[in-house]
Amino acid sequence: MLHTRQSPNSSRIRFRLLADRSAKIMFGAAALFGIVIMGILLVRITSEGLSWLSLDFLTGRFSTTPERAGIMGAVLGTFWLLAVVVPVTMLVGIGSAVYLELYSKNGKIRTFIQTNIGNLAGVPSIVFGILGLTVFVRALGFGSVVLAGGLTLSLLILPIVIVSAQEALRSVPHQLGDASYALGASKWQTIQSVILPVALPSILTGAILALSRAIGETAPLVVLGIPALLIPFPGGILDRFTVLPMQIYYWTLDAALVADYAHLAAAASIVLLISLFLLNGSAIYLRNKYTIKA
Amino acid sequence: MTSPFQASSSSNSSIRDLIRHNQDKKSFRKTIEVWIPRFLFLLASLSVLTTVGILIILLTEAIEFFKTVPILDFFTGTVLKPLSQTPAFGILPLVMGTLVSSGIAILVAGPIGLMAAIYLSEYASRRVRSVLKPALELLAGVPTIVYGFFAFTFVTPLLRQWIPSLEATNILSPGLVMGVMIIPMIASLSEDAMRSVPQAMREGSAALGSTKLETALKVVVPAALSGIIASFVLGISRALGETMIVAIASGSSKNFTFDITESMQTMTAYIVEVTSGDAAAGSTVYYSLYAVAMTLFATTLLMNLLAGKIARKFREVY
Numbered sequence: 001m002l003h004t005r006q007s008p009n010s011s012r013i014r015f016r017l018l019a020d021r022s023a024k025i026m027f028g029a030a031a032l033f034g035i036v037i038m039g040i041l042l043v044r045i046t047s048e049g050l051s052w053l054s055l056d057f058l059t060g061r062f063s064t065t066p067e068r069a070g071i072m073g074a075v076l077g078t079f080w081l082l083a084v085v086v087p088v089t090m091l092v093g094i095g096s097a098v099y100l101e102l103y104s105k106n107g108k109i110r111t112f113i114q115t116n117i118g119n120l121a122g123v124p125s126i127v128f129g130i131l132g133l134t135v136f137v138r139a140l141g142f143g144s145v146v147l148a149g150g151l152t153l154s155l156l157i158l159p160i161v162i163v164s165a166q167e168a169l170r171s172v173p174h175q176l177g178d179a180s181y182a183l184g185a186s187k188w189q190t191i192q193s194v195i196l197p198v199a200l201p202s203i204l205t206g207a208i209l210a211l212s213r214a215i216g217e218t219a220p221l222v223v224l225g226i227p228a229l230l231i232p233f234p235g236g237i238l239d240r241f242t243v244l245p246m247q248i249y250y251w252t253l254d255a256a257l258v259a260d261y262a263h264l265a266a267a268a269s270i271v272l273l274i275s276l277f278l279l280n281g282s283a284i285y286l287r288n289k290y291t292i293k294a
Numbered sequence: 295m296t297s298p299f300q301a302s303s304s305s306n307s308s309i310r311d312l313i314r315h316n317q318d319k320k321s322f323r324k325t326i327e328v329w330i331p332r333f334l335f336l337l338a339s340l341s342v343l344t345t346v347g348i349l350i351i352l353l354t355e356a357i358e359f360f361k362t363v364p365i366l367d368f369f370t371g372t373v374l375k376p377l378s379q380t381p382a383f384g385i386l387p388l389v390m391g392t393l394v395s396s397g398i399a400i401l402v403a404g405p406i407g408l409m410a411a412i413y414l415s416e417y418a419s420r421r422v423r424s425v426l427k428p429a430l431e432l433l434a435g436v437p438t439i440v441y442g443f444f445a446f447t448f449v450t451p452l453l454r455q456w457i458p459s460l461e462a463t464n465i466l467s468p469g470l471v472m473g474v475m476i477i478p479m480i481a482s483l484s485e486d487a488m489r490s491v492p493q494a495m496r497e498g499s500a501a502l503g504s505t506k507l508e509t510a511l512k513v514v515v516p517a518a519l520s521g522i523i524a525s526f527v528l529g530i531s532r533a534l535g536e537t538m539i540v541a542i543a544s545g546s547s548k549n550f551t552f553d554i555t556e557s558m559q560t561m562t563a564y565i566v567e568v569t570s571g572d573a574a575a576g577s578t579v580y581y582s583l584y585a586v587a588m589t590l591f592a593t594t595l596l597m598n599l600l601a602g603k604i605a606r607k608f609r610e611v612y
Binding site for chain 2: 016017019020023024026027028030031032033034035037038040041044045048091092095096098099100103104112113116117118119120122123124125126127128129130131133134135138155158159162186187188189212215216217218219222223225245248249252253255256262265266269272273276277280284
């Protein structure tokens with residue numbers, strides 16, 4: 001009796017354990033899948049573009065001759081773009097977060113703005129491009145210049161900046177604020193000289209991650225009519241400009257016509273990826289270094 | 295040394311000055327305390343203004359478009375020929391392209407993302423997790439233009455070795471690459487949902503003799519189902535709005551078909567095509583941009599609201 005009952009059971013247990021072990025391998029493989037694909041992508045881009053990456057490429061002007069083409073114009077374009085995006089998103093992003101976290105009473109207005117920010121974060125970036133095209137390029141008459149691109153990208157990343165700044169403000173221990181009030185400081189004094197300085201590293205982390213999103217963004221800029229084939233360097237926020245993703249886009253599309261363009265696109269991708277990894281790395285470093293140990 | 299009493303008149307006036315000065319400072323501070331919140335409120339309402347701006351622009355320009363193209367023809371038309379002598383504006387080819395590419399993406403990212411989430415949440419040791427999670431975050435940080443380059447110059451040629459009938463621009467390859475792109479999103483959101491399942495439920499299941507797999511599939515996944523479904527919906531919504539991968543790798547043929555080896559155009563890629571050409575402002579082609587963008591905006595907004603609702607409504611309360 002015991003024997004007959006045990007034998008099917010033990011084979012069933014063996015099967016269940018086997019299923020568990022194989023599932024673990026399969027799930028682990030799934031977790032590695034994305035990383036493997038990323039490895040292939042990196043190897044592919046490096047093998048295509050590394051030999052084209054030179055000082056001349058980094059400092060050269062745009063050219064239709066692949067051997068003479070450079071990306072300095074796009075790098076300067078990104079620089080000027082950030083000159084618009086950084087101040088706008090920092091001011092509006094931190095300001096909104098301070099209002100929502102520290103000033104607004106837990107009322108309807110706050111819920112409304114908060115829901116609205118959540119929904120904005122899910123709007124496809126190309127729709128922001130259409131907003132920018134209609135408002136900044138056409139209605140306000142800026143044209144396809146740095147200011148129009150910068151304001152459009154600012155609106156795009158603002159929800160991310162606001163939400164991460166809110167989290168940073170929320171993580172400041174409230175005893176700090178209470179102590180400041182107890183010393184007779186007013187609300188704004190407390191925010192300005194106690195709460196904001198403590199929250200600043202986390203706010204910056206979130207802001208840097210959002211900025212790296214803006215630097216890698218292409219779709220809204222295409223809609224704004226930002227050119228990829230630009231010879232003069234931009235010298236200010238009212239100049240026409242181009243950025244790395246735009247150059248990669250056009251080089252990829254025209255790779256069917258000029259085979260070497262694929263190498264240029266790969267080389268430009270290497271530069272873009274390295275700068276984004278450095279940015280994200282510095283954000284993570286900042287987060288780890290200044291995290292408040294509560 | 296002068297006694298304080300001797301200089302009484304002058305010190306009197308200086309104290310008065312001091313008091314006045316202090317009052318000025320106080321009233322200045324009071325003004326700041328009143329005006330700062332108002333200013334910050336203005337900044338915070340900018341995001342509402344953005345939404346209102348998007349809505350107004352899309353609606354008014356789309357209405358302008360529907361004056362020339364009847365709204366019913368637009369939403370039921372299967373032919374899209376914006377630049378032909380006899381133009382036709384039916385959005386269905388674009389809807390088809392969008393649905394097919396997003397469908398392929400979720401078929402890739404759904405199972406893989408979910409399995410990765412189960413691994414991270416149920417199997418991985420703390421050390422493995424601390425390496426895998428940032429690596430997945432890096433994957434999410436790759437710009438979509440780089441994914442587009444990868445799809446067009448690597449994935450498509452690779453696939454053509456197995457599927458000879460695959461066109462140089464097709465919807466399959468960008469769909470697959472979009473799937474890879476949204477894996478981190480689905481994995482991370484699903485993992486969050488699974489980790490919020492109380493440990494006691496796992497322990498109860500283990501005490502009844504379940505293996506980890508049985509606990510994961512029969513206890514943790516069902517308990518976290520609302521969050522998992524929400525992550526899928528958000529993933530699809532992200533794929534619907536993705537632009538550069540499809541704009542590069544799926545071409546611009548406005549085919550109304552189910553054949554994934556053919557070139558198809560998504561709503562986003564259509565917007566890119568129209569805006570990078572020179573459609574004169576005021577032309578029907580130009581206005582069609584807004585009608586398509588409005589459809590895209592409405593679809594993704596509905597999906598995002600749906601995801602939020604699922605996550606809230608069906609959340610198990612412990």
